[in-house]
Structures are given as C-alpha cells and as structure tokens.
Amino acid sequence: MNTLKRFAGVLWMISGPLAIYYLITTGMSEINKKPVIDTKIQWGVFIIVFIPIAVGIMIFGYYAIKGEYDHLPESSQEIKD
Amino acid sequence: MNQPTNEVQSIRRIIAASSVGTLIEWYDFYIFGSLAPVIASQFFPKTNPTAALLSTLATFAAGFIVRPFGALVFGRLGDLIGRKYTFLLTLIIMGSATFAIGLVPGYGTIGFAAPVIILILRLLQGLALGGEYGGAATYVAEHAPPKRRGFFTSWIQTTATLGLFLSLGIILITRHILDEDRIKSIAKFNDWGWRIPFLVSIFLVAISVYIRLRMRESPLYAKLKTEGRTSVNPLKESFTHRGNLKMVLLALFGATMGQGVVWYTGQFYAQSFIETVCKVDFDQSRTILLWAILFSTPFFVVFGNWSDKAGRKWIMMAGMLLAILTYRPLFGKLFMIADEKNKTELPDKKEINTTIKPIASTESSLRIVTTKRLFEDGMMLTETKTDTAYAAAERTTLKPDIKLSKQLGQTDYWMMVGIIFIMIIYVTMVYGPIAAFLVELFPTKIRYTSMSLPYHIGNGIFGGLTPFIALLLTTIYTGDKLVGLYYPIIVAAVCLLIGVLYLKGKIDPDVND
Numbered sequence: 001m002n003t004l005k006r007f008a009g010v011l012w013m014i015s016g017p018l019a020i021y022y023l024i025t026t027g028m029s030e031i032n033k034k035p036v037i038d039t040k041i042q043w044g045v046f047i048i049v050f051i052p053i054a055v056g057i058m059i060f061g062y063y064a065i066k067g068e069y070d071h072l073p074e075s076s077q078e079i080k081d
Numbered sequence: 082m083n084q085p086t087n088e089v090q091s092i093r094r095i096i097a098a099s100s101v102g103t104l105i106e107w108y109d110f111y112i113f114g115s116l117a118p119v120i121a122s123q124f125f126p127k128t129n130p131t132a133a134l135l136s137t138l139a140t141f142a143a144g145f146i147v148r149p150f151g152a153l154v155f156g157r158l159g160d161l162i163g164r165k166y167t168f169l170l171t172l173i174i175m176g177s178a179t180f181a182i183g184l185v186p187g188y189g190t191i192g193f194a195a196p197v198i199i200l201i202l203r204l205l206q207g208l209a210l211g212g213e214y215g216g217a218a219t220y221v222a223e224h225a226p227p228k229r230r231g232f233f234t235s236w237i238q239t240t241a242t243l244g245l246f247l248s249l250g251i252i253l254i255t256r257h258i259l260d261e262d263r264i265k266s267i268a269k270f271n272d273w274g275w276r277i278p279f280l281v282s283i284f285l286v287a288i289s290v291y292i293r294l295r296m297r298e299s300p301l302y303a304k305l306k307t308e309g310r311t312s313v314n315p316l317k318e319s320f321t322h323r324g325n326l327k328m329v330l331l332a333l334f335g336a337t338m339g340q341g342v343v344w345y346t347g348q349f350y351a352q353s354f355i356e357t358v359c360k361v362d363f364d365q366s367r368t369i370l371l372w373a374i375l376f377s378t379p380f381f382v383v384f385g386n387w388s389d390k391a392g393r394k395w396i397m398m399a400g401m402l403l404a405i406l407t408y409r410p411l412f413g414k415l416f417m418i419a420d421e422k423n424k425t426e427l428p429d430k431k432e433i434n435t436t437i438k439p440i441a442s443t444e445s446s447l448r449i450v451t452t453k454r455l456f457e458d459g460m461m462l463t464e465t466k467t468d469t470a471y472a473a474a475e476r477t478t479l480k481p482d483i484k485l486s487k488q489l490g491q492t493d494y495w496m497m498v499g500i501i502f503i504m505i506i507y508v509t510m511v512y513g514p515i516a517a518f519l520v521e522l523f524p525t526k527i528r529y530t531s532m533s534l535p536y537h538i539g540n541g542i543f544g545g546l547t548p549f550i551a552l553l554l555t556t557i558y559t560g561d562k563l564v565g566l567y568y569p570i571i572v573a574a575v576c577l578l579i580g581v582l583y584l585k586g587k588i589d590p591d592v593n594d
Contacts, residue, residue: 005582012334012579030557042553049146049542060330060579068327069583 002070009064016058023047023054095224096236098296099217102172102289103237105282106213107244108251109179110206112278115248119275123187124196136196147204148541151211152533153316159216159529160315163306164223164299167529168216172293175209176286178202183279211541215533218516223299223525228389234516235385239378241512242505245348246374249367251278301525315530328522329535335584336518337539339401339576340511342569345544346408346551347504348374350565353548354412355497358562359419360485365494373501380506384513392586393518400510401577408566411500416562418493418500421454421462430455437470444472459490543572 027043063069113120125136151171159167182202188195217237225233259274260266266274297303305311312318319325348370356366388396417423432453437446448470454462468481489497519532551565558564 001582008578008582015575026557042549045146046546046550049546053538053542056330057334059326060334063323063327063330064583068323069331072331072583072585073324073328 002067005069006065006067009061009066012061012064013058014061016054016056016061019054019057020051023050092224092233095296096221096233098289098292099168099221100236100240102168102293103213103217104240104244104247105285105289106172106175106210107241108247108285109175109282110210111245111248112179112252112282113182113203113206115252116275116278119271120182120199122271123275124185124199126188145207145541145545147207148211148537148545149534151208152215152537153211153530154208155212156215156319156530156533157315159212159219159533160312160527164216164220164302164529165293165296168213168220169290169293171209171212171216172286172289174205175213176282176290178205178209179279179282180286183276183282207541211533211537214536215529219520219529219532220299222517222520223301229386230520231388231393231514231517232382232386234520235382235388235513237516238385238512239381241344242348242374242378242381242508246371246378248278249371251281253364253367253371305525310526312526315527318527319531319534325523325527325531329531331579331583332519332522332532333535333538335576335580336397336515337535338543339539339573339580340397340515341539341542341544342547342572342576343401343404343511344508344540345547346404346566346569347501347508350548350551350569351412351415351501351504353552354565355415355419355501359416360487361419361497362486362488365489369494369497369501372498373505376498377502377505377509380509381513384509385517388514388517393514393521394580394584394586396514397511397518398577398580400507401573401580403510404504404507405570405573405577407503408570409563411504412563412566415497415500418496419460419487419489421456421460421487424456424458424460427455427457440469446470456490458492460493461488462486463488 023046027047031039031043033039121136155167155171158170179202182199185191185195185198185202214237217240218234221237222230222234255274255277256270257263257266259269298306302311319329352366352370355361355369356363361369384396432451434451436449436451438449439446446469448468450466452464452466454464456462463486465484465486466481467484468477471477515536519536520528523531547569550568554565554568555562
C-alpha cells in the first residue's frame with residue numbers, strides 16, 4: 001500500500017502543472033473569443049484562485065513520494081517538523 | 082444519576098447555542114445569493130459598466146475567494162484568544178452586514194456609492210462566514226464525549242442546509258404576502274420587499290448573540306490557556322510546519338474538495354439546473370428544493386451518528402462514489418421529466434394571448450405573445466415571446482426574446498423532489514461526518530486555523546464555483562446539456578482516489594492534545 005501511495009504521488013505532482021496549463025490556455029482562448037469584462041474577470045478569478053491550489057497538489061504529491069503519508073500520526077505528539 | 086443528566090442537558094445547550102448562530106450566518110449568506118437578480122437591478126445597473134463590474138466582483142469575490150481569508154483571520158483569532166469570543170464576533174459582523182444591506186439606498190438614490198457599499202458589505206459577509214464554521218464545529222467537538230463526537234457535531238452540519246431552507250422559505254413567503262394580488266405582490270417585493278429578509282436577520286442575530294454570550298469557553302481550549310500552552314503563531318504553525326501542512330493538504334485533497342462539489346451540486350447546481358435548463362418556474366423550482374431539504378436533513382445526524390461506529394472515512398467516500406456514478410443519470414432524468422417532447426399535448430386547451438404596448442415617442446409597439454400549452458400529465462408550458470412590431474410592415478425583430486416557464490404536474494413534481502432528495506442524501510453522507518473528521522485531524526492549539534482553511538477552500542472555492550464552472554462548460558462544449566457535471570465528477574473522483582489511498586479509517590479517541 002505504501003508503495004502505491006508513493007507512486008501515486010508522481011501523478012499528483014504532474015497534475016499540478018497540467019491543471020495550470022489547461023487553465024491558462026482555456027482562459028486565454030475564451031477571453032479572445034469574447035473579450036468583455038465579465039469573461040476577463042471570470043477567467044482571471046479562476047486562474048488566480050486555482051494556481052495556488054495546483055501548487056498545493058504538487059506539494060502534496062512531493063510529500064507522498066517522500067513517504068510522508070506512509071504512516072499518519074495517531075496523536076499530536078507525532079506531528080513534528 | 083444527576084451528573085449524566087446534567088451533562089446531557091449541558092451538551093444540548095451547547096449544540097443549540099452553536100447551531101442557531103451558525104444557521105443564522107448561513108441564512109444571512111444565502112439570502113444575498115438567492116436575491117442576486119433583484120439586488121443587481123437595484124444596485125448594479127447594466128447601463129453603468131463599472132457597476133456591472135462590481136456586481137461580478139460581489140458575486141465572485143465575496144462568496145468564494147474571501148471565505149478562506151476569513152478562515153485564516155478568524156481561525157488565528159480563535160486559536161489565540163479563544164473559540165467563544167471569536168465566533169461571537171463573526172456572528173455580529175455577519176448580522177450587522179446583512180442588516181445594513183437591507184438599509185442601503187439604491188443606485189437611483191445615492192448613485193455609485195450604492196454598489197460600492199454593497200460590495201464592501203458582501204465582502205464582510207464572506208469573511209464572517211469563513212470564520213464562523215470552524216469555530217462552531219471546534220467548540221461543539223471539544224465539548225463532546227469521544228464516542229459521540231460525530232453525532233454531536235452533525236447538528237452543526239445540518240445548519241448550512243437549514244439556513245438555505247430558511248432563506249428560501251422567508252423569500253417565498255415575503256414574495257407572496259405583500260399584496261392580495263400575486264403579480265402586484267411580486268412587483269412590490271422586487272421594488273422594496275426584498276429588504277425584509279435582510280432586516281429580519283437583526284432579530285435572529287440578537288437572539289443568537291444573547292445565547293452565545295451566556296456560553297462558556299471550550300474546556301479543552303480553556304485548559305490549554307490555563308497551562309500557557311496556546312499557540313503563539315497559529316498561522317505559522319499550521320502552514321509552515323511540514324508535519325501539520327501535510328495534514329492540511331490531505332484534508333483538502335482527500336476530503337473537503339470532493340465534499341464541497343458534492344454539496345454544491347446536490348443543492349445549488351441542481352436547483353439552478355431545474356430552473357434554467359429544465360425551465361421549471363421560479364416558485365416550483367424552489368419548493369422542490371425545500372421539500373427535498375426537509376426530508377433529507379435528518380440524515381446529516383444519521384450519518385454523523387453512524388460515523389461514530391463505522392468511522393468517518395468510508396461513509397464520506399461512499400457518498401462521493403455514489404455521486405460520481407449517478408450524477409449523469411439523475412440529472413438526465415430531471416431533464417427528461419420536464420421535457421415536453423416526452424408528453425402528450427391537449428391541443429384544445431392551447432391559449433394564445435397577444436398584448437400590444439405602444440413605445441413612447443415612436444410609431445412602433447412592443448408585442449408580447451403568451452402561449453399556454455397544457456399536457457396530459459398536468460404540465461403547463463408558458464411561452465412568452467416579446468418583440469417589436471414596427472410601423473413599417475417589412476421590418477421585423479431579428480431575435481425576439483423568448484422565455485419558457487413550466488409548471489409541472491403532481492407526479493413529475495414529486496419525482497423531481499425524489500431525485501433531488503437522493504442527491505442531498507449524498508450531501509449528508511459526505512458532510513455529516515466531516516466536522517468530526519476535521520477536528521480529529523488537528524491538535525487543539527491550532528485546530529481552529531488548521532481545519533477552517535481546507536474546509537473553506539473545499540467548500541468556498543471547489544464547491545462554490547460549481548454552478549459557475551458547470552455553466553461555463555455548457556457554453557464551451559454546447560452539444561451536451563449535462564457537460565457541466567464533468568467538473569464535480571472529476572473533482573470528486575480525484576478526491577475519492579486520494580481519500581481511499583491516504584486517509585485512515587480509524588477514529589481518533591482523544592482530541593485533547
């Protein structure tokens with residue numbers, strides 16, 4: 001199970017840049033198709049909000065690869081830096 | 082014998098005091114969303130581009146982006162000064178902002194200041210909501226006995242849905258009681274009556290503040306404070322310490338992200354779908370949701386209680402899996418129920434009425450043709466076509482405005498209630514146990530901060546954007562009316578995969594750490 005968790009980490013790490021690429025290309029194409037303020041705000045909001053989340057899933061993937069999730073803490077004493 | 086009885090009474094008081102306040106906050110937050118078209122016409126005239134821009138910002142920023150910031154600001158306060166005063170503060174901010182929205186003069190009276198004030202008040206609402214939930218859930222969980230944490234916190238989980246129920250109910254009632262004539266009543270509501278649901282909020286908040294003032298601080302937090310073990314910098318501890326950050330990320334990607342999209346699809350996108358895609362009329366689309374909420378709300382407590390025995394993980398994961406597998410057939414069925422192509426029309430009952438209204442200072446007129454068609458199963462379809470009848474006979478309106486509205490027959494109406502009920506059952510599965518799950522994931526000294534952020538990113542951003550992204554997908558990929566469902570399905574599927582792989586099924590017996 002732990003091996004699977006670590007391998008899946010690669011998937012999460014890749015999904016971050018893929019999501020950012022999809023967001024930016026689709027956003028640009030939609031803004032070019034309909035260059036009104038509503039479209040710009042909508043896609044601007046989506047891109048600004050989802051990029052940090054995409055970075056978050058990359059960090060999650062990195063932790064998974066490193067084996068941080070092999071054992072989850074049973075108590076707060078186990079949560080260490 | 083007396084001690085357990087007192088304990089039960091005490092925890093009931095705690096749940097009631099916390100839940101009433103949280104319910105009112107959700108009510109305050111939802112009335113703005115439910116009345117968005119009316120508010121837009123009063124404060125954000127489309128003729129003024131800057132006001133229209135503020136309207137878009139009010140809808141997006143306050144509801145979705147600001148909530149996680151509220152979680153950070155008030156979560157930090159809750160871990161620094163205590164749960165009780167923090168969620169008292171969020172309640173006062175929310176109540177004052179809501180009441181003030183009901184008092185702001187329209188764009189026609191004070192001009193550009195009106196949309197600016199509304200935007201600021203809406204931002205305050207979003208911030209307050211971001212701080213409220215984490216406080217209430219933490220407060221109840223820290224009072225609850227270990228084996229009943231899921232059951233007790235599930236009462237807090239009912240408040241979001243009941244807040245929606247209350248807001249829809251008060252709006253529908255107010256819309257119909259302002260005049261004996263239904264059409265005049267709706268006109269009065271759109272003119273000034275919309276303010277009533279906002280103003281009513283002040284009484285609800287006053288009662289809740291009074292109740293909350295009498296509450297005591299959470300015993301676990303009070304103990305930490307007495308021992309001098311509270312966090313000095315909860316934000317730093319929550320998000321820069323690797324050990325805790327990894328749990329915040331796990332909570333977001335393995336639980337709240339999927340829970341958020343299942344919640345917003347089952348309640349908000351479903352209602353928007355039956356109104357805008359199926360064309361079910363305003364009142365029916367709301368009463369369908371009201372019935373479904375009424376029947377399904379007890380299941381928050383059922384699943385919360387069950388999670389104390391079976392664990393939180395698998396109930397939440399099962400809710401996500403069911404949603405992923407059945408959303409397309411369920412929404413397809415909703416569309417089919419309202420589709421007139423599947424019904425037999427009664428041609429002799431067809432009515433056509435034409436009204437001509439002269440347009441001032443021109444020779445042309447506004448022509449409104451209303452066609453009513455009745456079907457065997459009792460459905461009535463009303464088509465209102467508006468165009469300009471020009472004085473010059475050869476000139477016609479290129480694209481007349483056509484509005485469709487369907488009044489469903491009894492059988493179809495209750496079938497829709499049944500389908501939405503099923504979708505809200507999924508909501509109860511993913512949402513009922515989640516407060517206990519989040520509380521158990523984080524230590525007491527940074528619990529408010531740590532659990533609030535993934536909750537509000539999952540619900541405010543992933544969940545809150547569901548109706549917008551789903552609608553956007555239907556405009557990009559126009560061939561499939563159900564294409565919007567791919568967003569919640571994909572997000573829930575990723576979350577399910579992460580949750581199944583990485584979350585543990587075991588209940589934490591001790592949150593006193």
